[in-house]
Amino acid sequence: MPLTRIHNFSISLDGFATGEPQSAEAPFGHAGQRLHQWMMATRYWAADGTTGVDDAFAERHTPGIGAEIMGANKFGPPGWHDDPDWKGWWGPNPPFHTPTFVLTHHARPPLEMEGGTTFHFLEATPAEALATAREAAGDQDVRIGGGPTVVRDFLAAGLVDHMHLVQVPIVLGRGVRLWDGLEAVEQAFDVEAVSSPSAVTHLTFTRKAP
Amino acid sequence: MPLTRIHNFSISLDGFATGEPQSAEAPFGHAGQRLHQWMMATRYWAADGTTGVDDAFAERHTPGIGAEIMGANKFGPPGWHDDPDWKGWWGPNPPFHTPTFVLTHHARPPLEMEGGTTFHFLEATPAEALATAREAAGDQDVRIGGGPTVVRDFLAAGLVDHMHLVQVPIVLGRGVRLWDGLEAVEQAFDVEAVSSPSAVTHLTFTRKAP
Ligand SMILES: NC(=O)c1ccc[n+]([C@@H]2O[C@H](COP(=O)([O-])OP(=O)(O)OC[C@H]3O[C@@H](n4cnc5c(N)ncnc54)[C@H](OP(=O)(O)O)[C@@H]3O)[C@@H](O)[C@H]2O)c1
Ligand SMILES: NC(=O)c1ccc[n+]([C@@H]2O[C@H](COP(=O)([O-])OP(=O)(O)OC[C@H]3O[C@@H](n4cnc5c(N)ncnc54)[C@H](OP(=O)(O)O)[C@@H]3O)[C@@H](O)[C@H]2O)c1
Numbered sequence: 001m002p003l004t005r006i007h008n009f010s011i012s013l014d015g016f017a018t019g020e021p022q023s024a025e026a027p028f029g030h031a032g033q034r035l036h037q038w039m040m041a042t043r044y045w046a047a048d049g050t051t052g053v054d055d056a057f058a059e060r061h062t063p064g065i066g067a068e069i070m071g072a073n074k075f076g077p078p079g080w081h082d083d084p085d086w087k088g089w090w091g092p093n094p095p096f097h098t099p100t101f102v103l104t105h106h107a108r109p110p111l112e113m114e115g116g117t118t119f120h121f122l123e124a125t126p127a128e129a130l131a132t133a134r135e136a137a138g139d140q141d142v143r144i145g146g147g148p149t150v151v152r153d154f155l156a157a158g159l160v161d162h163m164h165l166v167q168v169p170i171v172l173g174r175g176v177r178l179w180d181g182l183e184a185v186e187q188a189f190d191v192e193a194v195s196s197p198s199a200v201t202h203l204t205f206t207r208k209a210p
Numbered sequence: 211m212p213l214t215r216i217h218n219f220s221i222s223l224d225g226f227a228t229g230e231p232q233s234a235e236a237p238f239g240h241a242g243q244r245l246h247q248w249m250m251a252t253r254y255w256a257a258d259g260t261t262g263v264d265d266a267f268a269e270r271h272t273p274g275i276g277a278e279i280m281g282a283n284k285f286g287p288p289g290w291h292d293d294p295d296w297k298g299w300w301g302p303n304p305p306f307h308t309p310t311f312v313l314t315h316h317a318r319p320p321l322e323m324e325g326g327t328t329f330h331f332l333e334a335t336p337a338e339a340l341a342t343a344r345e346a347a348g349d350q351d352v353r354i355g356g357g358p359t360v361v362r363d364f365l366a367a368g369l370v371d372h373m374h375l376v377q378v379p380i381v382l383g384r385g386v387r388l389w390d391g392l393e394a395v396e397q398a399f400d401v402e403a404v405s406s407p408s409a410v411t412h413l414t415f416t417r418k419a420p
Binding site: 014064182185195 | 223224225241271377379380381382383384385387389390392393394395396402404405406409410411413
């Protein structure tokens with residue numbers, strides 16, 4: 001049975017997955033690149049990067065994934081849907097290379113990009129969106145790509161099988177929190193923590209057998 | 211120069227250091243003992259306990275400490291100050307064994323207990339309370355014993371030299387948060403993270419040299 005997976009999802013000590021305000025100049029607001037510096041230092045990201053535990057986790061992002069689901073605020077800054085030419089942050093060849101489903105109340109026709117990524121826009125419940133993405137993914141897994149609002153909704157709906165979080169030792173103070181409304185969510189998972197010499201801690205949530 | 215230290219301060223993934231509601235029956239509210247199970251499993255707590263990384267951190271609570279400062283809500287449940295016989299949660303011989311300063315707006319005369327603990331009750335700013343505790347501690351360090359409101363106030367005032375937090379992989383959802391109002395507090399510290407086979411992660415904050 002294919003899985004629903006989350007990878008490399010980075011949060012601050014106080015649980016924020018993005019700062020504020022989000023804008024075209026600052027996709028993560030006042031957080032800047034601080035939530036993802038650990039990843040940009042790995043070989044997964046840069047040819048001369050590190051190859052230890054951070055890299056081992058980072059590179060699991062891609063293999064075995066047949067579709068991604070993301071939220072409207074990951075796809076673009078506030079107001080992107082008023083720009084008919086907006087095609088996402090990632091240039092002509094986005095790093096998804098699969099059908100990619102953007103949850104939004106401002107649907108538009110699909111966008112076929114280079115390298116295998118096609119953006120599909122849909123308004124649907126998490127369960128409906130997952131069924132659609134599963135069909136597109138064939139026998140491969142579906143990744144929930146974020147942002148925090150979408151991750152939270154899929155967790156609350158009990159739809160996540162594997163979640164890799166990266167806790168970065170900074171206190172952001174403001175932005176969008178991951179954990180709100182998720183009291184006791186850990187009880188459905190086996191949780192493992194491993195800290196890295198880079199000072200981040202990798203948290204792995206594996207859904208318990210039913 | 212003596213230090214101001216915090217030890218074994220346990221928080222959930224979402225940053226709560228206690229659940230709710232606090233009461234005589236449930237000092238940590240709906241959190242129960244979940245925030246401190248890691249510590250109760252160590253030899254520091256029980257003769258047949260574990261002796262690994264959790265124990266190594268836990269036992270640093272006591273040596274070199276000459277006084278503790280705690281908040282009114284650590285000293286007792288809501289309403290304790292209406293009970294003239296309330297002497298804290300810990301029985302006749304509390305585990306502090308030093309002068310212990312209880313910050314409260316309901317001061318009362320000092321309480322001398324067995325084993326070296328004397329509770330002093332005072333209304334003072336964090337800096338004033340620290341000066342008083344320092345004097346009582348002589349050449350030894352002062353521990354900030356919690357709860358989260360008091361820890362937060364001492365962090366915000368820049369008065370903490372060493373902080374040991376223990377992050378427990380549970381999502382409490384409600385209670386009293388540690389991190390509120392502490393945006394960027396980590397910038398004054400070197401931060402180290404080490405996760406334990408018990409699944410908790412020890413975070414050590416060491417104040418940077420000025
Ligand atoms: N920390 C990380 O690892 C990480 C990972 C990915 C992204 N991010 C960051 O997270 C931020 C975005 O997160 P976010 O929580 O603000 O937003 P988000 O989760 O990306 O998107 C939420 C938005 O998606 C649309 N949406 C969600 N569910 C829907 C549904 N069922 N049907 C229709 N539309 C739906 C709604 O937008 P509309 O109503 O406007 O259409 C909603 O406001 C960005 O800053 C991004 O860079 C961080
Ligand atoms: N997770 C852990 O490791 C840990 C450690 C210790 C305690 N705890 C738990 O934390 C909870 C208590 O934390 P909390 O944040 O609710 O409260 P707290 O920090 O223990 O105490 C706050 C209270 O202390 C008094 N106070 C604080 N600063 C003062 C000042 N400058 N001057 C005078 N009075 C002052 C005020 O009470 P009044 O106005 O009523 O006097 C204030 O409401 C308890 O459940 C306890 O079991 C957890």
